[in-house]
Amino acid sequence: MRRALQAITSNLAASTGQLYRRRLPSVPRTDTLPERLLIHRYFFFSAERSPPITISTINPKVLSCDSAVHGEIVTRAKRLQQILLTKPSDLPFSEVIFCNVDDPQSLGQQPITFFREVLALCDHPELLDKGEVHGLFSLDSITRAKSIMKSIPGRTVGGYSDSKGIRSLRAAIAEGIGIRDGFSGNMEDIFLTDGASSGVHMMMRLMITSDRDGILCPIPHDPLYSASIALQGGALVPYYLNESTGWSLDVNELRLRLEAAFAAGIHVRALVVSNPGNPTGQVLADQNQREIIEFCRDEHLLLLADEVYQENIYTNKKYFTSFRKIARSMGYGEDDFNLVSFHSVSKGYYGECGMRGGYMEVTGLDSRVKQQLYKMASVNLCSNVTGQILMSLVMNPPRVGDGSYAHFTEERDNILSSLDQGSKMCVDAFKKMKGVTCNEVEGGLYLFPSIKLPNAALTAARSNGMEADTFYCRKLLDTTGIVTLPGSGFGQVPGTWHFRMTILPSQQKMAEILSRIADFHMKFMNEYRN
C-alpha cells in the first residue's frame, strides 16, 4: 500500500511539478527572440542604463499572473457593447448581458435601504442636526448613524482610521461573529480591508517567501487565488474537488497532493477552502469541515477560509457553519488552530461590490506575526471608512424590535428567495441540455455546468488558437450577447470543459437568457457533432 502510494506520489510529483513551476509569462506574438534574450541579459549583465519599461522588462511575476475576469471574453464583450451603440444592426442581439461576474447591483438588484440610509447620514452628518431629517430617514437609521459617528475618533468618515479599522466597528463585527457562531469574537483579530481581495493579497504576501512556498488551492477556484500567488512568486498546489459527488472535498485528495508537493520540494504553508464554493456552489458538511481542520492541524497548515458567500445558501439540507465555529466546537481554542476567515460586503443579499468593504479574522497566529500584518496594513494607512461602516452593518443588521426590521427582512428575503429560484431555474435548464451536466447550486452566486464538447468542436477551437471552453463561450457571446467565463480560467480536470455563469439576473431576464443559451447550445452541438 505504501509502495503504491509512493508510486502515485512520484507520478504526481512529476506531472504536478509542471503545474508548480510558475507559468512563463505569455509573451505576445510581436515579441522576438532577441527581446527574450534581452531579459536574460538585463538580469545577468552588470548594471547599465535602464531598459525602457516594455513588456519584456517588467516584473515577470506580474506577467505570470492571469486574470480571468479581465480576459479575452470580457474584453470582446465590451467591444460588442460599443458596436451596439454605433451599429446595432451588425449584431444578432440587442443587448450584452454580463453574466460573468457576481455584481448584483449592476444587474438590477437594489441595495438594502437601512444600510444606505445609515451610510448617507454618516457621509453627511450635518443632516443629523436638522429636524427635517426625520421626514426622509427612518428613526433607527438616524439612531444608528449617530451612534456610529459618535464612536469614530474625530467623528468623521473623512479621516484615516486605525490601520486595522475603527475600533467600535471591529467590536460590532466581533459581536456579530459571536452571535453567528455562539463563540465570542475578538475585535483585535479583525483587520478591515478594501474588499476581501486585499486581505487575501496581504496573507499571500506574508506567507510566500520563495517559489518553494506552496498554497493548496481547490480546482476549480476563484482566479483571485492563482493571481495572488503568482504575483507573490509562490507555487499553487492544486487539489481537485470531485464533480461527480457534488464538488465534494476529499481529505485523501488533499493528503495525496500535499505529499506530491513535498516530494517535488515544495513547502506547503496553507490550504484555501471556499465555503460556499466559487465557482462550484457547494456547501461543506460539518463532518467535512472537521476533517479539514484535523488535516490542517496534522499537517501544520494555515487554513484560509473564504467565507464571503456565507449568506447565500439555497439548500435546506445543509447550512453554513464557519470554520471557526467548527474548530471551537471540536474543543480547539484560540491558540490551537491557525485560521484566517475572509468576509465581504460584496455578496450575500447586500451585494455592495462597489463599496469595497471586507475583513479578515485572524486567529491562532503568533502575536509577532500579527504585528507584521499590522505593519503591512499601516503602509496603506487604512481601508475606506464607508466600507468599514458597511461591513459592521452587515454583521450587525436590524434586529427584532428595531423600527426598520420588518422592511429590512422583507428586502432581504425577497432577494434571497429570488436568488434561490434563479439557481434552481438555471440548474433545471442546464440539466435539460444535451451533453451538459450541472450540479445543484447549494450556495454562492454561480453555477459551473460541464459540457461534453464533441471532437469537431475541440478541433475548431484548436485551429482558432483557443481552449475549447473559451471557444464555446466566445461563440455563445457572439451569437447571443451573453457573457460567461470559460472553465479553464478557474481550473478543471484536464479533458473536461465548463463555463461559469452567475445566477443573478431577475427571473424574467433569466428565463430569456436560459432560453437563448439552450437555443445556441443545440445549434452548436449540431454544428460540431461528430
Place this chain on the structure above:
Amino acid sequence: MAPKKVLDPENINENIKKLVYAVRGELYIRASELQKEGKKIIFTNVGNPHALGQKPLTFPRQVVALCQAPFLMDDLNVDILFPADAIARAKHYLSYTSGGLGAYSDSRGLPGIRKDVADFIMRRDGYPSDPELIFLTDGASKGVTHLLNILIRNENDGVLCPIPQYPLYSATIQLVGGTLVPYYLSEEAGWGLDVKEMRSQVLEARKKGITVRGLVFINPGNPTGQCLSEANLRELIQFCYEEHIVLLADEVYQQNIYQDERPFISAKKVLMDMGPPYSNNVELASFHTVSKGYWGECGQRGAYFELTNMHPKTVDELYKVASIALSPNVPGQIFVGLMVNPPKPGDISYPKFAEESKAILDSLRRRAHMMTDGFNSCRNVTCNFTEGAMYSFPKIKLPAAAIAAAKRAGKAPDVFYCLKLLEATGISTVPGSGFGQKEGTFHVRTTILPSEDDIPEVMRMFKTFNEDFMAQYEGPQSRL
C-alpha cells in the same frame, strides 16, 4: 498542548520584517498606548485633516450622500435638505455607474470619472490627457504600489528617492524586493534638489550592480514642504531622458501652496512644454488624491494616477493587476470626480464651496507661518518654511549628552527626543529617521494641521519641553 504555530517570525516574508513605516511606527504605537491610559494626545504624525477638526466641504458630502441613498431623490422633501445642484450632480454621477455605488466599476475606474479627470488635467496644464491612461485607485498609495511592483523585478532594480522622503516609498520598495537609491535634498538650499548629486548616486548604484529604473520626486515635498521650480522640473525630466528612468511624480499636495513665488506646476506640463524628444519619450506616472489639498478626505481612499509615454503592453499589465482587485471603491471615485470638477461660479453651491475652500487654504497658510516661526524661536532648532504640503520638518541640534543617553536607551537620537516630547506633552510626532536625513542631523516631522486656536498652545508646550530638554543635556543657555 497547542501545536507550534504555522507562521512564526522565522518563516514569513523577510521583506515585511525589514520594512519600516515610521508614520504609524514606534512613536504612534506608544502614543496610542498612552491614549488608552487616559493621556491627552495630539496626533501630528500623519496628514489627517478631518481627524484634527477640519470640516469636510459641504457640497461633495451632499452629493455622495444622495448617491448612497438615491431613493431620497424620489421624495418631494429632498429639496429642503439638499440644494438643486447637488441633486443634479448626484444624478449625473449615478448615470456614470452600471448600478449605483454598489456595483463594481471598470478596474481602472468609471469611464465618466476618468474623462472628468482628463478634462481637469487638460484645463490645468493646457495639454490633452487620455482617459484610457488614467487609473483610479483606492488611495494614491495603492497606485504607487502598482507602479513599483511593475518596475521592480528583483533586488538589483533600484528606485531613486529623495532623502528625506515619505516612507511609503522606502517601505514599498522593500516590500516588493527592490533597492532604494537615495538622493539628498539640500536643507541649506531650502530642500532644493541637485541633479549632479542625483547623477553621482546613480553612478554609485550602478557600480554596485543596481539598475536604476525609477525616480520618485514629491512636489510639494513631504516631509520637507518645498515647492520645485520649473527649472528644477526641467532638470529632472532631462535627467530621466538621458538615463532612461521612469519618472514618478507624487503631486498629491498640489493644492497646498503657501507662497506665491513658486506656484504648482505639474511634471506633465513641463514635460509637454519641453517638446520632443522629451515629451514623447520620458515615461511618467503622476499621482493625485482627495486625501490632501483643501479636501482632506483621507478616509474615502480616492485617488488617481496618469500615465504618459508608457509602453501600451505595460499599460495592459497594469490594467490586469488592477483587475485582480476588481475595482476601486466607487464612493471614493465620486470624490475624485468632484475634486476635479468642483462647483463653478454661477452654481448655487459655488459661494459656499469657494468660501469653505478659501478659508481652509488661508488658514493652512497662516498655520505654516505660525509653526515655522514657532520652531525657529526655539533653542537649537531651525526650520525651513513650509512652502507647501502639510508638514513642518524642523532640524534639532541634539547635544552630545542627549545622543549618548539615546544610545544607552537603545534608541536613535531623534526617536529618543520624540519619545520624550510625547511623554512630556502628548504631542505625537514622527522622528526624522523615519524619513531619512543626512548623517548626523536630526529632525522631527509634525503636521501643520492642529487648529489655529490650538497651535499657540502646541508650540508653547513644544518650546517648554525643548528648553527643558536642552537645559538637561546641554546646560543652561550661554549668553553670547
